[in-house]
Amino acid sequence: MERHWTARLALLTGTAALAVLVVFAGLNSILLVAVGLAGVVLAAAGAWWMLTHTGWRRALAMALVVAAPLAVLVLYAVAGLLWVVLLSLVLWALAVSAGRAALVEDTEQGMPERSVRPPERPFLIMNPRSGGGKVEKFGLVEKARALGAEVAVLDPDHPQDVAELARRAVRDGADLLGVAGGDGTQALVAGVAAEHGLPFVVISAGTRNHFAMDLGLDRQDPSACLEALTDGVELRVDLGRIDTGGPERAEPGRVFVNNASFGVYAAVVRSPAYRDDKARTILEMLPDLLTRHSGARLIVRAGSLTLDDPQAVLVSNNPYERGDSAGLGRRERLDSGRLGVLGIGVGNAAEATELLLRGSQGRGLTTATAREVVVDADAPVIPAGVDGESLMLHTPVRCRLEPGALRVRVPRDRPGVPHVAPPMDWRRVRRMALTMGRVAAGRDKA
Template identity: 60%
Template sequence: MEEHMSVDLNAPAFRRQRWAARTSLATAALAVLLPLAYGGLGGVLLLAAGLAGAAVTAAAVWWTLTRRGPERWLAAGLTVVTPALVLVLFVVTLGWVILLTPVLWSVAVWSGRYALRSAGTRPKRMKEHRARSVRRPFLIMNPRSGGGKVEQFRLREKAEHLGAQVVLLDPEEHQDVTALARAAVAEGADLLGVAGGDGTQALVAAVAAEHDLPFLVVSAGTRNHFAMDLGLDRTDPSACLDALTDGVELRVDLGFVAGRPFVNNASFGAYAAVVQSPAYRDDKIGTTLELLPDLLTRQRGPQLTARIDATTIDGPQAVLVSNNAYRTGDPVGLGRRERLDSGLLGVLGVRVDSAAEAAALLLDPAPQGLAVLSAREVVVDADHPEIEVGVDDEALVLPAPVHCRIAPGALRVRVPRKRPGVPTAQPRLNWRRLRKLAAPAGRG
């Protein structure tokens, strides 16, 4: 009886939520059944052909990465030809249906997320805190980062106009940014900031966290992954400086690998070994293709072991430990982090030893070769005394075992109040939950 009363009190909102859930389920079912019904037996065979094509493509990618010479080029051709043939087969067989199916899936996803948001399942965003005014902000700027964004966007001039002290790094001389930041704190700086790459940001961020000072990120690097997940404007780095006059603070986590800070991730295995090569900076693709066959087939490099709480990953070719988890189940948000304040490291471990296992990564909903975990601490060990590690794209060699940990809420990041890159938090589609929402009143 109480449930019916609650429904009556919220009748308009409840009806919208229920119909959105029903629309999502109906269009998702139609997106699956329409091609099968239109194609008849051919539709079923077409589905089997699509799955087979995906498996062949994944296997061909594996062969491309683990072979050299003519075998590699044949495999590379297969990775291009196979999906193209499958697409042509779908278009010829299904015609207009193949164009309607993506539209139906889009409606299903949009309606499902609307229903889940209405049901109160929207993910929480990072909490914003009031930012106190600062009197002596100190910024380090790398004029070479991002192809010269410091000069292009006149970042030094704007920062100094807003009252900040700016130090430009000398492109011809290595400078210890940690020492520069510590010296600035000793002289009374009450905010530290960086216009540069993620590696430089991490080093200065650790000093800011140590002294409980606000930290300013200016998106002047090449990739700006940390800035992206903070919602900062990556097209106009100068907009980040608005945080000095109209900003808020986010309490975010900071990762550490063997005592060294990182804001994005620490990678072990194949990628970490590739970036160690002196030739990588000048020829990234060529160096990667040259080294990967030996690394992926275990003819080169250490045998890794990763321990995450009670779970052990034996012999992975790659392990990625990130400051908070990356999205893995949502293709739209792949490679992004929903939040930076969960207090947990994200862990991705990959072990693939054959073309069949490579295909399973794509087709199996829970492939054995992929581990997706979260933990406060991770230990990566090896059968070698040292392990190659890529820390926020900086190449390091560290003694084994390597301990990774996270410092929850250690960093006070000052960001502009208005940030165009802040994504709208979207709930993950939960079909079981949608079925309950779509049930008639009084059921489910």
């Protein structure tokens, strides 16, 4: 019943948003909307031109990006209707938020978990530099050792093979492996844990902690993840693998827990200048990459889908939620057995504007799921970003999943993964709100 009330709230605030425009702006409301859309279109076009040009053209485009929305606001203010527009936007935002909340299913969306006994010889690897020094800040080494874990602290000045370090621990009798570090390090050790059928613990000491987020772990306090050693439950999640080079020059598969990216982003990150000056490197490289004057030409095959020459491709271990406009927020499940595919191919300012306005419905964005994704190119080697690590991979690159290959140990009590609202569907919201009304009317007659 609560979802029905939320649907009614969405309809009420949505109607109020339109009513505010009509009542206080009258016929000018049509002009207000048209001016606002024009400002968005001009700003989007300017952003595209700014990314695909250099020199004075880029300067003009940047001026357009700034001037278009400011001009819209000035016009609203001169007409004395700025407050009307702002109030209408606030009401509309509330309506969409309530509508999406009403559409969340009542059924449990979490992954199945089972109770387990604490490990006897846990082995944890910790990177002291990860996440700006979270290992030291939260006293993770001392707390883990107090719980009976053997801890290996990496030396930032002497790089170590963390996978080999984990394998050595397994040979010495470790019955659980864990990592306090970034997602790239998590993936390497997770591969060893899956190889030996051991449980794996994620300690959210990285910068972004995407894997930890989708497992429902506490990203604000990494030490809370250590409760998995004493009062934990176990999840079975999928593990992504990348095979490269084809049959004639096959290379060992690389594990990924989040995603692998190809195209524009991977090429920029691979540049030697990126680490020293990220913003300048991006602005210098994007014009040629976005207009396809440089970089490899990609061909992506995902089941029956073929993407010819996309500018960027993201292959994820389980799909990201469609409700996230950026497509990169959260994965509701990590056990669906399917890869997520996100391809971007924008050829001009009009397509860039359409992508901004229509999101996943725009022609420049392709989303799909598949059990296997093959990324080929007109080059023998292409750059890739695998869980944040910059690599060069021999083509063709084959991405696949190993369903349920990884046993992840997590605390029994954790923040959890919130229900992810689906895309807004006003018809469903209206039907839900009216259904409540009909039910109530039926009861009154009875």
